[in-house]
Amino acid sequence: MPRVPYPTGTVQVTLTGDGIPTYEIKENVAWDNIPFTPEMEEIARNARAVCFGSLAQRNVVSRENIRKFLDTTPEDCLRICDINLRQQFYSKEVLEDSFCICNILKINDEELVVVNRMFGYDGLDMRQTCEKIVQDYHLKMLVLTCGTNGSYVFTDDGLTSFQDTPKVEVADTVGAGDSFTGSFCACIINGKPVQEAHKTAVQVSAFVCTQNGAMPIVPEKLKA
Helix, strand or coil: CCCCCCCCCCEEEEECCCCCEEEEECCCCHHHCCCCCHHHHHHHHCCCEEEECCHHHCCHHHHHHHHHHHHHCCCCCEEEEECCCCCCCCCHHHHHHHHHHCCEEEEEHHHHHHHHHHCCCCCCCHHHHHHHHHHHCCCCEEEEECHHHCEEEEECCCCEEEECCCCCCCCCCCCHHHHHHHHHHHHHHCCCCHHHHHHHHHHHHHHHHCCCCCCCCCCHHHHC
16 A cells, blocks of 8 residues: 555544543544555455545545545445544535445434434434435435444335344443444345344444454354
């Protein structure tokens, strides 16, 4: 991967007593200045899935080059937008552009409240808001996670999948969301039904919550 003359990104993570993280994200770092090189163009042309978020688009350089990457992907590529409403690093413009280019949106219940207010969806309940976003932005799916209250997948053909959140002893929740997204997309790419992909994503995410750190080794039974 190309190098850029900026420091590696750092984040100060502080955990509350119940393991919930808060973040202080340093600015003007390497991932704020992502280039779009011929090597990255080749990766984009052969991608089966790509996940991007709003946080990485806080700087115009990375925002424009992420868009170039996404525009270069094949038509059938899964383009997953996993929004990250951290600190002040988001805007309606960035979110709307992201919704327009993705085909799967992942969002949590707290983020949905912000989007509901920001996009003028007042008066709609959770389900109605999710279904309207799917319709308005021509998404294949919207994945909504609600912490201990379970998670949902809404599809463009009207299917709704719900999974309870397993009760586990939480070490910390860092990496839980990304492990959910990665597991879900891996299952979809491999032809699994939405409900099965959803169940696997919940199980992997729950396991990650029982471990310290964002990238524990996942047991073989979950990989299978």
